[in-house]
Amino acid sequence: MSKLLKKAILGGKLGGKGESNGERHRGESENGSGSSSSSKEKRPSAVNQNDEEVARALSKELNAGYDEPDASTEHQSTYSAYPDEIENSITHVQKFAKDALSTTCYECEAPLVETLDVEYWIRRWKKGGFSTGVRCRQCDAITCLGCADEARVGSAKHMGEFDGTKLDWCCYKGGAFVAWVLLCRYDHMELNLQARSQQLQPTAKRDRKNGVGFGANIRSHPGAMEGAWVNGPYEYRVPGLKQALNFKQVDNTTDGVTSWVYGMLVTLLPKREETTKKVSPALAAMIELSLLQDRTAELLRNDSLQDVDKRADLYFATFAFVDRLFHHPSLDHLVKEDRFSRKQSAGLHAISTDWKGKGITKAPTSLIVAHRSEGMASSLAACLTNLATQSKVLLSGSHNKAAGEDILEIAEPNAVTRRPDVAKHLCAYSASKAREIMNTPKNRMARLVTETSEMTTSLPENVFVTIDEVRPDIMKALIIGPKGTPYESGLFEFDIVCPENYPAAPPSVQIVTTGQGRIKFNPNLYANGKVCLSLLGTWPGGPETKWQPYKSTIASVLVSIQAMILVEWPLENEPQLDGMHKMAGGIRQCLAYNRRLRKDTLMYAILEWLVQPTKRNGHWKDVVNDYVRFCGRGLVERARVVEKEYQVARKKVRGLDDGMVGVSSKEIEKLIGEIEKAIKQYVK
Numbered sequence: 001m002s003k004l005l006k007k008a009i010l011g012g013k014l015g016g017k018g019e020s021n022g023e024r025h026r027g028e029s030e031n032g033s034g035s036s037s038s039s040k041e042k043r044p045s046a047v048n049q050n051d052e053e054v055a056r057a058l059s060k061e062l063n064a065g066y067d068e069p070d071a072s073t074e075h076q077s078t079y080s081a082y083p084d085e086i087e088n089s090i091t092h093v094q095k096f097a098k099d100a101l102s103t104t105c106y107e108c109e110a111p112l113v114e115t116l117d118v119e120y121w122i123r124r125w126k127k128g129g130f131s132t133g134v135r136c137r138q139c140d141a142i143t144c145l146g147c148a149d150e151a152r153v154g155s156a157k158h159m160g161e162f163d164g165t166k167l168d169w170c171c172y173k174g175g176a177f178v179a180w181v182l183l184c185r186y187d188h189m190e191l192n193l194q195a196r197s198q199q200l201q202p203t204a205k206r207d208r209k210n211g212v213g214f215g216a217n218i219r220s221h222p223g224a225m226e227g228a229w230v231n232g233p234y235e236y237r238v239p240g241l242k243q244a245l246n247f248k249q250v251d252n253t254t255d256g257v258t259s260w261v262y263g264m265l266v267t268l269l270p271k272r273e274e275t276t277k278k279v280s281p282a283l284a285a286m287i288e289l290s291l292l293q294d295r296t297a298e299l300l301r302n303d304s305l306q307d308v309d310k311r312a313d314l315y316f317a318t319f320a321f322v323d324r325l326f327h328h329p330s331l332d333h334l335v336k337e338d339r340f341s342r343k344q345s346a347g348l349h350a351i352s353t354d355w356k357g358k359g360i361t362k363a364p365t366s367l368i369v370a371h372r373s374e375g376m377a378s379s380l381a382a383c384l385t386n387l388a389t390q391s392k393v394l395l396s397g398s399h400n401k402a403a404g405e406d407i408l409e410i411a412e413p414n415a416v417t418r419r420p421d422v423a424k425h426l427c428a429y430s431a432s433k434a435r436e437i438m439n440t441p442k443n444r445m446a447r448l449v450t451e452t453s454e455m456t457t458s459l460p461e462n463v464f465v466t467i468d469e470v471r472p473d474i475m476k477a478l479i480i481g482p483k484g485t486p487y488e489s490g491l492f493e494f495d496i497v498c499p500e501n502y503p504a505a506p507p508s509v510q511i512v513t514t515g516q517g518r519i520k521f522n523p524n525l526y527a528n529g530k531v532c533l534s535l536l537g538t539w540p541g542g543p544e545t546k547w548q549p550y551k552s553t554i555a556s557v558l559v560s561i562q563a564m565i566l567v568e569w570p571l572e573n574e575p576q577l578d579g580m581h582k583m584a585g586g587i588r589q590c591l592a593y594n595r596r597l598r599k600d601t602l603m604y605a606i607l608e609w610l611v612q613p614t615k616r617n618g619h620w621k622d623v624v625n626d627y628v629r630f631c632g633r634g635l636v637e638r639a640r641v642v643e644k645e646y647q648v649a650r651k652k653v654r655g656l657d658d659g660m661v662g663v664s665s666k667e668i669e670k671l672i673g674e675i676e677k678a679i680k681q682y683v684k
Contacts, residue, residue, distance in 0.1 A: 490605025
């Protein structure tokens with residue numbers, strides 16, 4: 001594991017879910033008085049002909065292909081105005097951009113800003129560093145683009161350097177201008193990337209002819225941020241609102257640029273201890289409206305510690321950026337508060353220069369966000385929950401308590417536990433497989449520690465795992481049968497043993513819930529415990545369904561069992577029987593098969609757990625106890641509902657009688673009655 005995770009993910013606690021130290025500063029002015037004014041009053045706008053041409057061209061591009069809806073349409077009523085917070089942020093950045101464009105020399109009042117074109121400023125700063133001081137061509141005076149006063153060049157208070165790039169921003173408003181250019185440029189490149197990239201759609205499909213299992217059939221990612229940030233290319237075609245935003249990414253080709261932007265912004269932002277340092281409200285608005293905020297959320301949602309470890313530089317920069325936001329009272333809302341879901345955006349530059357204000361009061365031309373009633377996107381703190389949870393487990397497994405104390409403390413309890421006695425509860429076959437392992441390569445154990453920590457957040461509902469504390473290559477799993485299947489409410493136990501060459505080879509998985517070796521619960525779950533799954537190499541399948549060395553995981557095996565084996569029509573797991581329940585004669589066979597499985601589920605996957613002391617007080621005692629106490633009554637009610645549904649379905653299918661099925665209604669009712677009685681005794 002890299003030093004990144006061993007240090008503390010964020011170098012400090014990102015604290016809880018409560019409010020920030022003060023109210024959200026969206027409406028606060030830069031001087032704190034309630035009105036926004038610079039130290040020197042701004043002069044009237046002096047937009048030259050070139051600026052007007054740029055504005056017209058931008059407006060033309062933004063409106064290309066956009067038909068303004070009629071006032072009576074539903075779209076118009078939905079987006080007639082932005083949420084107040086977003087509208088306020090747009091107002092801040094648009095005023096900020098207008099003020100920058102109208103800046104004049106503090107000595108002779110000559111216009112200074114020729115254009116707000118982002119690439120112009122990148123090229124200009126490439127020569128001598130990022131500086132907000134602009135030299136007047138007429139009188140040679142240097143004016144700050146932020147405060148419109150004499151630039152304080154070389155002030156130690158507002159200077160910095162990152163990765164060899166020098167920054168000199170005179171004042172806090174000047175720093176906001178540098179941040180605006182950086183964020184606009186980032187949005188340009190992000191939108192170009194998304195326009196060129198195909199939408200990623202991971203697929204998990206059944207191989208009906210050759211077995212079942214989740215594959216890793218993901219189309220390769222063709223796009224990347226080509227070229228260097230400063231050296232170009234600068235081509236940027238405004239996509240307007242013609243494409244939905246997609247921040248999914250499977251490669252790391254954009255990591256360098258994103259890390260650099262984070263680093264530059266961290267240099268500009270107040271340090272942790274500078275909580276009283278003034279920050280422009282426009283800066284918070286820029287970050288909120290930029291696509292970098294969405295990219296940050298996507299990175300923090302990552303629940304793979306292995307991926308984080310491989311992309312350590314990017315994640316270290318991400319955490320540093322979020323940490324700076326969190327520890328300043330004017331910026332912490334960007335981390336703590338839920339976000340408005342961004343549906344489409346033309347980028348921060350287009351939003352900032354939408355002079356007509358159409359995006360606020362009329363049809364949106366540069367941004368579409370979901371209203372509060374449509375649901376909010378998770379806060380950055382909430383996005384970090386999964387990663388923080390896994391990091392806690394990983395660090396505790398490494399006995400690094402000091403580092404663990406610095407992790408975000410918002411993790412919820414999970415269904416993965418560690419116990420010292422897991423190996424003692426294996427079935428005979430699994431125990432023999434565990435004894436075969438004589439050597440344990442160091443990288444194998446490191447992989448297992450990392451992977452099992454990821455399970456704390458990657459497992460689906462109703463899947464429980466216990467891991468042996470001494471030997472993490474030995475596990476047991478309990479899966480509750482999914483609703484709407486013949487396995488509903490049943491408890492199905494599995495043993496998992498990872499071989500000596502794991503993860504190059506798949507684990508050994510055995511089903512233990514077999515009615516003492518009498519019941520075959522599925523064409524892929526044998527009475528002797530064998531689990532037939534192409535992912536495990538126990539059933540033939542296509543390349544996309546087989547175990548992918550060093551990529552496939554134990555969690556993917558458990559997901560496959562729950563989603564691809566414990567299904568509504570399990571008979572269709574037999575080769576060549578896909579879609580059988582849709583055929584005239586096939587539905588009768590499928591219902592009869594399900595009926596027999598339902599009886600076995602009630603008897604061996606529910607009742608047995610309630611009445612057999614070895615199960616009731618065995619390895620899964622705590623899970624079974626909670627399950628019965630919280631779900632017992634509903635379990636019985638659902639069992640009776642399922643029985644009624646079967647009786648209704650049976651009347652519609654000719655020849656489906658108790659004799660043909662081999663299970664009578666009286667047998668089912670008797671089992672449900674025994675389960676109800678056992679639950680009442682259990683909870684006393």
